[in-house]
Amino acid sequence: MRRAVAWLVFWLVAAGVVAAFYKRVLWFPPAVSEHGLSMDSQFSVSFLVIGTLFVAAQALFGYAVLRGRGKSGQPPSFWPSNPRFEKRLILAIVGVFSMGSEKAWANMYFRKPSPDALEIELTAEQFAWNVRYPGADGQFGDTAPKFITRANPIGLNPSSRSGGDDLVLLNEVRVPAQRRVRLTLRSKDVLHSFWVPNLRLKQDIVPGLAIQVEFLATKTGQFEIACAELCGLGHFRMKGTLIVMEAQEFDQWLEEESE
Amino acid sequence: MSETHAEHEAPRSFIRRYIFSMDHKVIGIQYLLAMLLLAVVGLALTVVMRWHLGIRTVLRPETYLSLMTMHASLMFVVVTVTPTSAFGNYFLPLQVGARDMAFPFLNMLSFWVALAAGLVLLSSLIVGAPISGWTAYPPLSAVGGVAGPGLGLGQTLWLVAVALLCVSSMMGALNFIATTLNLRTRGMSMMRLPVSVWGWLTAAVTGLLVFPVLSAGGIMLLLDRLGKTSFFVPSGLYLGGEVLPHQGGSPLLWQHLFWFFGHPEVYIVIVPSMCMVTHIMANFARRPIFGYRYLVLSLFGFVTLGGVVWGHHMFVSGMSPYSGLAFSILTLFVSIPAAIFAISWLMTLWGARIQFRPPMLYCLGFVSLFISGGVGGLFNAQSSLDIYLHDTYWVVGHLHLLFAMAAIFSVFAAIHFWFPKMFGRMMNDTLGTIHFWFTLVGAYIIFLTMHYMGFLGHPRRYAEISQFDFLKPAASAHTLISVVALITAGAQILFLFNFFWSLFAGRKAATNPWNSTSLEWTLPNPVPFSNFERDIPVVHRWAYDFELPGGAQDYEMQTAPGPSMDGQTGKGVPTEKST
Numbered sequence: 086m087r088r089a090v091a092w093l094v095f096w097l098v099a100a101g102v103v104a105a106f107y108k109r110v111l112w113f114p115p116a117v118s119e120h121g122l123s124m125d126s127q128f129s130v131s132f133l134v135i136g137t138l139f140v141a142a143q144a145l146f147g148y149a150v151l152r153g154r155g156k157s158g159q160p161p162s163f164w165p166s167n168p169r170f171e172k173r174l175i176l177a178i179v180g181v182f183s184m185g186s187e188k189a190w191a192n193m194y195f196r197k198p199s200p201d202a203l204e205i206e207l208t209a210e211q212f213a214w215n216v217r218y219p220g221a222d223g224q225f226g227d228t229a230p231k232f233i234t235r236a237n238p239i240g241l242n243p244s245s246r247s248g249g250d251d252l253v254l255l256n257e258v259r260v261p262a263q264r265r266v267r268l269t270l271r272s273k274d275v276l277h278s279f280w281v282p283n284l285r286l287k288q289d290i291v292p293g294l295a296i297q298v299e300f301l302a303t304k305t306g307q308f309e310i311a312c313a314e315l316c317g318l319g320h321f322r323m324k325g326t327l328i329v330m331e332a333q334e335f336d337q338w339l340e341e342e343s344e
Numbered sequence: 345m346s347e348t349h350a351e352h353e354a355p356r357s358f359i360r361r362y363i364f365s366m367d368h369k370v371i372g373i374q375y376l377l378a379m380l381l382l383a384v385v386g387l388a389l390t391v392v393m394r395w396h397l398g399i400r401t402v403l404r405p406e407t408y409l410s411l412m413t414m415h416a417s418l419m420f421v422v423v424t425v426t427p428t429s430a431f432g433n434y435f436l437p438l439q440v441g442a443r444d445m446a447f448p449f450l451n452m453l454s455f456w457v458a459l460a461a462g463l464v465l466l467s468s469l470i471v472g473a474p475i476s477g478w479t480a481y482p483p484l485s486a487v488g489g490v491a492g493p494g495l496g497l498g499q500t501l502w503l504v505a506v507a508l509l510c511v512s513s514m515m516g517a518l519n520f521i522a523t524t525l526n527l528r529t530r531g532m533s534m535m536r537l538p539v540s541v542w543g544w545l546t547a548a549v550t551g552l553l554v555f556p557v558l559s560a561g562g563i564m565l566l567l568d569r570l571g572k573t574s575f576f577v578p579s580g581l582y583l584g585g586e587v588l589p590h591q592g593g594s595p596l597l598w599q600h601l602f603w604f605f606g607h608p609e610v611y612i613v614i615v616p617s618m619c620m621v622t623h624i625m626a627n628f629a630r631r632p633i634f635g636y637r638y639l640v641l642s643l644f645g646f647v648t649l650g651g652v653v654w655g656h657h658m659f660v661s662g663m664s665p666y667s668g669l670a671f672s673i674l675t676l677f678v679s680i681p682a683a684i685f686a687i688s689w690l691m692t693l694w695g696a697r698i699q700f701r702p703p704m705l706y707c708l709g710f711v712s713l714f715i716s717g718g719v720g721g722l723f724n725a726q727s728s729l730d731i732y733l734h735d736t737y738w739v740v741g742h743l744h745l746l747f748a749m750a751a752i753f754s755v756f757a758a759i760h761f762w763f764p765k766m767f768g769r770m771m772n773d774t775l776g777t778i779h780f781w782f783t784l785v786g787a788y789i790i791f792l793t794m795h796y797m798g799f800l801g802h803p804r805r806y807a808e809i810s811q812f813d814f815l816k817p818a819a820s821a822h823t824l825i826s827v828v829a830l831i832t833a834g835a836q837i838l839f840l841f842n843f844f845w846s847l848f849a850g851r852k853a854a855t856n857p858w859n860s861t862s863l864e865w866t867l868p869n870p871v872p873f874s875n876f877e878r879d880i881p882v883v884h885r886w887a888y889d890f891e892l893p894g895g896a897q898d899y900e901m902q903t904a905p906g907p908s909m910d911g912q913t914g915k916g917v918p919t920e921k922s923t
Contacts (some may be wrong), residue, residue, distance in 0.1 A: 105796070111797060111799055111800045113799050124731070127728055128732075131723055143715055149694045150698065171687060179679060183672065185726075186729060187672065187728070190668065211492075211583075230581070274483065275483045275491060282801030287734055292483060294662055313736070313803045318475060318807075320807070321808050322808075
């Protein structure tokens with residue numbers, strides 16, 4: 086009876102989990118970046134392998150607990166363990182994961198900066214995102230904290246030659262689809278983290294450093310930018326919007342804004 | 345083999361005996377009760393936070409973050425201190441056959457400093473707790489009140505508490521190591537130590553290696569706050585309408601120091617937990633531990649690997665991606681010592697005649713949680729997947745399954761198992777069983793749902809989810825978690841009631857109620873002041889001689905002479921060992 090109930094619970098839970106996966110309850114938001122697709126396939130492999138491992142380990146453990154009928158003083162005639170097999174299994178898992186995972190990691194990080202990438206600078210502050218495009222000259226003007234005012238939130242140097250045509254916006258990042266974008270991430274005050282679930286991109290922003298990341302958005306649309314590193318009482322409302330546009334539309338928009 | 349303790353009489357005055365006591369047993373109980381208090385406060389904070397997140401928005405965002413910081417900090421102290429300092433203090437000297445810790449005065453000091461740490465931490469709750477989380481990342485935690493509420497005096501007190509905890513833990517660790525290495529009784533070779541002793545020793549060695557790093561980091565952060573230094577604060581920060589005077593520090597330096605401590609800290613918590621569970625499980629499976637030598641070897645694996653994987657907390661921190669690669673692969677190798685333990689548990693249970701008493705139930709719950717948390721770790725150990733999972737609820741769920749739930753289950757197991765020796769009475773089995781099921785099912789629903797919320801990309805440490813469209817689907821999950829969390833928190837009353845009621849009205853315990861083998865069970869209740877009243881017994885075997893063929897009883901105490909199965913596990917072949 087006890088065993089029947091235990092198995093029933095086990096299968097109900099298993100069925101529930103499978104159904105939840107199948108129905109995509111609380112599932113990943115769709116990926117819209119190039120590296121996001123390779124990350125998602127690594128996720129799928131991991132789900133398969135780790136899921137199997139999880140079910141097998143729990144079931145074996147549950148079986149050992151519920152079976153519980155050895156003869157006192159006698160070792161069981163059959164052992165569920167084979168050290169050689171286990172050693173190989175663990176090494177195989179470690180090997181497969183580290184190769185697959187590090188490949189996705191390398192795809193993202195170990196690549197030369199693309200020469201034709203669109204440059205955008207993001208300066209985070211408690212609790213907003215300042216977005217800057219370099220303007221027609223393709224050069225960012227220099228900034229310094231002493232120049233920061235309400236009207237000049239990133240501290241653009243007024244006498245900077247290349248800064249005059251810089252375009253500074255708030256909480257709205259527009260990028261063209263199918264073109265590499267290089268973000269330079271800076272912070273004015275504390276740690277923040279640039280997090281766009283759809284892009285599969287998360288990068289902490291460290292004051293004092295200018296961290297660069299590249300991505301290529303594959304689909305147009307509006308996606309939310311959230312802060313993923315605790316930055317103070319307004320952390321939960323530090324929201325930005327990523328707008329991925331058709332390349333043509335984007336060029337047109339940039340031209341209009343720059344005037 | 346020191347006899348120092350024995351030469352003194354038990355102190356007569358109440359204060360020397362029960363308050364400023366140097367008796368390791370009293371100190372162990374003091375630790376346990378103090379940690380119980382902190383755990384209750386930490387749990388109360390959970391109730392408020394879960395009410396806020398899942399049922400009705402009642403807190404201001406900064407209040408939510410303060411409570412969250414305090415919940416994590418208090419529970420961090422509880423899980424760090426309880427397995428080793430409470431149970432290790434009481435039972436390590438008994439299990440190795442010593443009359444007390446090697447340095448009784450240091451032991452007393454260690455408790456009082458830990459208590460001071462706890463009280464300073466609680467006082468920070470009163471003056472306005474910091475909102476910077478338990479990791480206290482600078483610059484948020486380094487620049488004072490200008491960065492947010494609670495970051496003035498509250499954060500300073502928080503750091504003082506951390507520094508005190510480090511001092512206390514280092515003193516404790518010295519004591520544990522010296523006692524284990526020097527005060528073992530005759531015949532108690534290292535390979536005959538109960539696994540629990542190995543766990544406490546491992547935790548102490550790890551603690552001695554990494555607590556100094558945290559205390560150095562904590563003092564540097566205090567200096568940044570109070571002394572205008574700039575260890576962690578870079579130039580040109582603009583906060584509160586002005587440029588701060590700090591120059592040239594690195595926020596990432598704190599993260600390295602913190603996690604160089606913080607990851608081994610996980611093993612300081614979980615390794616003694618695993619070892620206590622292994623010890624208790626053998627007793628209720630009535631089976632020798634499988635692969636004792638491999639368990640001991642894998643403890644070395646935990647200590648070594650624990651020191652070189654801290655960077656997996658920092659994959660997206662801005663650290664070099666080449667480091668990320670190395671840390672990721674090294675982290676995956678942690679699955680080897682962990683798997684050795686899991687296989688040992690499975691083999692110990694395989695075909696065993698299990699006695700389902702509450703200590704065993706908690707051990708089995710521990711194993712299940714350990715497997716779940718462990719395989720979950722295979723996701724976030726992969727640096728590429730961690731880009732997505734880092735700082736989401738996935739991590740909250742993952743760390744709670746292992747670091748919180750598994751650790752607490754081992755504490756529940758240890759309390760139920762050793763209660764008769766500590767207090768001379770038995771705890772109630774029925775209450776224990778009901779409490780076990782509520783807590784296990786609750787823990788799984790709560791923390792698996794949190795894993796799921798991580799898939800959604802839900803960042804942790806969000807006071808509200810109303811601002812983002814992609815968090816809308818998480819609302820119902822939050823409500824589910826809150827309802828289950830409130831029920832599970834309520835179920836803890838069963839445990840508290842059982843604990844205090846049994847303290848005064850529980851059934852009187854026999855000397856060895858569990859038919860157990862290690863030295864503490866040779867002692868009468870209550871255990872005399874100098875533990876072993878006459879001579880310290882000689883040990884003839886390891887602690888896991890269960891299921892001996894041909895014996896009248898199914899176990900032998902470590903003090904019983906005769907052939908032993910010493911380490912020859914699973915084969916059932918007794919071997920002659922001389923003492």
